[in-house]
Amino acid sequence: MTMTNLMSYLIPLPIILPAVAAALALLLGRHPLAQRLTAFFTLLALIALNGTMVWVVDHEGSHTLQIGGWDAPIGITLVADRLSTIMLTVSAIVLFCVVWYAISQGIRDGGDDEPVAVFLPTYLLLSMGVNVSFLAGDLFNLYVGFEIFLVASYVLLTLGASPSRVRAGVGYVMVSMASSLVFLFALAFVYASVGTINMAQIGERMGDIPDGTRAAIFGVVLVAFGIKAAVFPLDAWLPDSYPTAPSLVTAVFAGLLTKVGVYAIIRVRSVIFSDGSLDTLLMVVGLATMVMGILGAMAQADIKRLLSFTLVSHIGYMIFGVALGTAEGLSGAIFYAIHHILVQTALFLVVGLIERQAGTSSLRRLGSLAYISPVIAILYFIPAINLGGIPPFSGFIGKVMLIQAGAHEGGWLPWLLIGGAIATSLLTLYTMILVWSKGFWRDRRDAPEGALALARPAPLADVTDEVAFTDRDDVGRMPFGMVASTATLIAASVAVTIFAGPLTDITSRSAEALSDPAIYREEVLP
Template identity: 80%
Template sequence: MVESFVVPFVNALLPFMPYLIPLPVILPAVAAALALLAVRHPHIQRIIALFTLLALIILATSMLIVTDFEGIQTVQIGGWDAPVGITLVADRLSTLMLAVSAVVLFCVMWYAISQGVRDGSKDEPVAVFLPAYLLLTMGVNMSFLAGDLFNLYVGFEVFLVASYVLLTLGASPSRVRAGVSYVMVSMVSSMVFLFGIGMVYAAVGTINLAQIGLRMEEIPSGIRTAIFGVLLVAFGIKAAVFPLDAWLPDSYPTAPSLVTAVFAGLLTKVGVYSIIRMRSVVFTDGALDGMLMWVALATMIVGILGAMAQNDIKRLLSFTLVSHIGYMIFGIALGSALGLSGAIFYAVHHILVQTALFLVVGLIERQAGTSSLRRLGSLAYTAPVIAVLYLIPALNLGGIPPFSGFLGKIILLEAGANDGSWQAWVLIGGAVITSLLTLYVMILVWSKGFLRDRKDAPEGNLANARPAPLVDITDEVEFGDREDVGKIPFGMVASTATLIAASLAVTVAAGPLASVTGRAAESAQDVSIYRSAVLGSNYENPSRTLDQERLDDGSDNLENRATPLPEPVPAVEEEEN
């Protein structure tokens, strides 16, 4: 029934894919320029931003449907054939990440516009936020679609420039200090990445991912492992894996909650996505899988132990963010299709849930004037809507069944059990302990911030005139003197609720989503599919798959994806004769 509608849609859209694939990069770039020109007209800026991000949701969802039915789609920018030209690659993995990020970016933009792009101060620049946010969108989308290392690097640099502007909104001393630290760490990551690109080009003479993977098979294993190690350091800083994660809890909590939300939800996942690409397309021998397992375990345990020691909800969530990156690295390190499927599923879940939790923290700051657990209390009675909005994603992150967090962990644990190695069983134990401790810190926030009477909090009579007290508190005022306390625009609540509903949709549609992530993992691990799609006639491989045959002959026989109709029974035909 569903395929009767989907197949004609895919058939109609397929010829336009070469024109659609570049649009996730082009649309936000053009919108950023238009928003900058409309700097004196905030209403026009907002219309441009919202419609652009809404269009990206529709576009990314359409691309996901096409790639799921038809396999990998590519476009060669400028007419130069791969591996010489710039190749944009849309497959199940990249389009799924595009679709989820588009939903998150739209909801956070809606939240920002409703709030007035400020966190307790009327002096933060609204005009510069929207162009920078759209440039961030462009960089993230470019990173997902890049088919070569250089354009992946360019995507990183685009959202780095935009993220520095967003991180320092308001120009308070703590935000500028955190912004400088963030930029310095990101510059180190970029330098390591450039060094890795130079090593790759020196070794194989190309930066096209498909051709790198093809030629890397002829490189000695020691050199290949060393190059992968350098790239892992660069991407590990972006993903905030242990021991490269110390910068994140000191940078993210100082920014406005809406900025922290999109950073936590998306930017670290770009690093995880890059690791998946390198592991599945280029460095397929799994030489560093054992090391990645230990990295995953340390990231999970150290992150959640750091969260347990925090009194500020933003910093607590920043540590849980680090901790749960370990689950994705665990799935990648297993090196199996099921493990990779679990990592992708968990990434989708975590993008939505972690972003929603940071948006809820923004609501808490608007309602109570602070995000410090030493000052919070009684929110379950004074703000029951916020209490519900917190509880749902908190239980989801903690892995309570039947939420998507539980389902994602089950896929990863099953993949670890199938691996059967003692190292995998250690990771399974670490994953279970991390999940229990995550639930503990989520309940701790609920107990202190929502159930406890505020007057019983150690500093319950104080609130911050400007929230996010990371280093020192300079603007303390009596709680009753705050003018904006409790004044929450409807759009802030509605956008947060929409994102939580999207996370619940992942739970409801977990079966179909797991099927998509499974197909994405299988096609990602079959490097011949990726290489044939990108290199075309420049790649020859004797083994042929269904996806490759479609790519080669251009057939649109989508009906083959459906269950074939049974052949007529000969006995029936004889009776009719």
């Protein structure tokens, strides 16, 4: 069997497998063990599948699959190139580790009154939507992928139906609906202008559109994707929505879903709007996102909200790389996205362990964690210094790649972004050390509200009863799977550092291909 024939079977599987598994998990709602095994092994298989596609694509070049018997640009086209397969693989690792964490937590805490049975089918549906977004070769199916994982995210965000989660969920739904509406307007403008929604053919025809019209359409597209990616000033919804969800849900939202928006920006900037007409605007947006996000993080007293603001801040690094419009900048943006997906997700999973151990994520109540649970201290410390950009970790490597790309581009604005990137990195390190100092190193008795804790940790329902910390009888009880899944994700982030050389080679080849839109068009269009 040739590689082309092999890929024709592999490309649709990241969409088909989670869809079938979601249906099966729903049918197995009364059989929790079978449901959990279905979700666990489906996502584990996706890691191997997507890793295989990365190897094939990197050695053989991009592959496309035409669905329904219609060739591009009329039919549905799935495109597996280096960028999409890399994102598929990293997302599969994250999705697997989070579901392992969730299963371990649910086995320990899941009660009859908690909607655990609906969590796994919804989670698998979210996985399917993410994979559709990465493989879509046209804007309409990119929109479909977004809507699939957004519908699933509405359910996951409001699990437990507590007032705070429903309130946050309503805000999230309204913002997502606005983003989807803007995306639909963008689709209409594109089709009215060029008569197609296939990304390769749109890029081919955009050169015939007046500059002003092309820039206006790109602006509408950027607003739609900017909301999903949470770039400034379209980021205000995120810190209010994510911290109210269970930590495992927040982990996959923060680590992965915002990067789908970043992926979409990279794709349309390189394939469709490759003239760079709005690169200056993107640079300004990237700088503002970095600075405003980290300033917001410094003002927070809750670890979840603090991490939500750092999430916004570090999206700015990826926008910086995209805005440079060079292969070097794109390579840095892709590498940094890989790093950030793994590290940010790991940190939110650690917060879930902290909540379980101490009953809260508020820095006003935390302390002594380094003595109470050295394992959690280690699990926090490694991704924290990685996010802060301490050498030789991947956070440092990614920032250096972006700074070098900006320096090679030259000009006062790239140098301004370099200054902003360095300042943001230092302030990120400061916030990470602040959490360590207050939550881990300080004696809990010295915390302003250190004597209080929640009655018990619960994965899918809010618990508001406050008791004395010494009266809790579940301190230190953490299932092995929760710790092991978090450690596995941290190990994956460390592996990015260890194998940074081969990985940057792949991201460089991906960026070089993206920098020449003709390559993508030749691969997609017959």
